[in-house]
Amino acid sequence: MKKNSPIAKLITFTVNGKEFTRYVIQSMLLIDLIRDELGLTGTKTGCLEGECGACSVLLNGAAINSCLFLAINVEGHEITTIEGFSTGEKMDEVQTAMIQNGAVQCGFCSSGMAVSIKSMQTRSRNESRIPTRHEIQKGLEGNLCRCTGYIKIIEAAGEILNK
Amino acid sequence: MKFNVISPKTKTDLLKAMKNETYFRFGAGYTDLIPEMKKMEDIGYSIINLAQLNDQTFRNIKRGQDVIRIGTLATAAQIVNDEFIAENFPVLHQAANCLASSQIRQVATVGGNLCTASPSGDISCALVSIQAQCEILSESGNLRLIPIADFFIGPRKTSMKNNEILRSVIVPINVKHHEVHSGFLKVGTRRSMECSVVSLAYHILTDKKAIIHKAGIAIGAVAPTIRYAEEAGNFLLGKNISSIHPDDSELFANEVLKYASPISDLRASAWYRSEVLFNISKSILE
Structure with a gap:
């Protein structure tokens, strides 16, 4: 996706301290943005209906289910996935x-x-x-x-x- | 899952989107909407995405002199964390706190709970017991206020029209009182992530001598809509809450039961729902 359209939207957000500006398909779920677009597969795909919590990520510091969240709504927000917990060799x-x-x-x-x-x-x-x-x-x-x-x-x- | 999304940032943009779109649904917390849309082969409507709406009346919980105004985009977590609500309306605090899970409470909104109009909505049941008013905004910008009891007209049906949106719920601040006996009882088949089998919201105010002078009772999951058990509340007026006779507790529970017309479904039988409702109603006076 290269431009703003009814299908895709340009958004800016932070994941694990790094800022991203990307075109994101409007109906995409946050879990798909994290796993498929950003390649951060530590966030797991479980029930995909908010029951199991395997897909939990931090949105501005509080846990949410990334399977029940529209990717475009991370605009201006800060996401932390499990990959953002450790810094290099040092674990959280x-x-x-x-x-x-x-x-x-x-x-x-x-x-x-x-x-x-x-x-x-x-x-x-x-x-x-x-x-x-x-x-x-x-x-x-x-x-x-x-x-x-x-x-x-x-x-x-x-x-x-x-x- | 493919659908068209409109993300209004201001109230003006929101009203414009409501006017322009023929078939649309509002999306706020998405905790019910996404699972629902996933089951559909073809989503024949657009989503008016409220998550980016930057309007404080929609978002905030604000305390005035006589009322608390809860924006419908306030989340369950915002309700749980509000100290004034925790202290003065334990029924609302508890209902918000037992909704689903902490991840869901973080995003699920008051408006979503109300507009889904589920007979087992937790926050909705609490709001009925404290006789909130619903403030509804039309696409032309007009506001109307209706008692919450008139808001629910059937399972998943509200009295709102297609070109309207629920903006706030307005809760009257407690009249002068000495103590608040208020709480939310939810019976389900497990403790978390559970849809109520029976729920009971009660908000009772007493004076210095423990005499009840206001009592709001609401029941969930036992009728097509959440019901305000007015006569049950009236039955308690003038009684001393610390010394209610066991016979009166039973009479009270029977009054509550008059508002129930439970059905049997996969979660519980009608008989079970009635028995549980009777017992938990009695228990709040013991």
Whole structure:
């Protein structure tokens, strides 16, 4: 797509700290922009209807489902995917906590889980408040783990959020 | 999935788009619309995309002297994070907080919940219990105000016309009171991402002596629309909330039940819905 048309629209947005200006098909979903156009395949395609949370990304710091979001609506916003968590060799503390707590089994839900935990961490820092275990569970209610390794994921989140 | 999108940035552009487009749907949070469109082979309408509309009346939650004005593009997360609402309208706070999941609450809008007109809409049920008013804007720029009870006319049907859009809901600030007994009970088959099997919104105000002087009760998922159980609320007036006789609790629950006409579907049977509604109605007075 090369020009503005009823089909495509020129938008400017930031992904993992890098600014992009692109023509985007108006009916394209954010998950397709991220995976197919930008090649960031750490964001996973799960149920594609907002149930499983595997496609979660951060929109201005808060987790959303990229499968239920129109790509053109990232105009002027900042997206962070799992690829934006680590800087070079150094992992993000959410990722480290998940590994240390054995919170990864098959790994399919992991990037979405990490995104939701990051979203909670940002929020709890902004509010200077440590969430309760119940609040952590609630914060992860939009992420399914079919290996059912929830306890370790909640423990990893607890470790991070109690800091 | 292919469809045409118009993204108005201002109210003027929005009204123009409403005038120009013959077949259109509004898209705001898209959490219901995208799954719905995916199932369609041919999407025969355009989307008027409200996500980029830069109009504060549509977007903000604003407190005035006698009312709170909630823009219909306010998200469930905005409601959950509003301290004034949490303190004065726990029913609305709780309803917004049990909607779907945190990712969905981040984008799902108040207007979407209302205009979908689902009999099990959580935010809608809470807004009925506190007797909000709906402010509707027409393509010619005229405004009209209707009580929320007149907004829902059937499952997925509202009293809005094709050339209208819901701009705000206006909630009257609580009259003088001593305490607020307010909450939202949602019974489903699981705790998250659940569409209610039965829901009950209650907003009861008492004076210093614990006497009830205002009571708003609304029920969801047990009738073609969300219902305001007016007589059930009236039944409580003048009673002391801290010492309601068990017989009165049952009479109250029966009053609530009069507004229900549940159906059996894949989520629950009509019998189950009635039993649950009776029990949770009773429970709010215990």
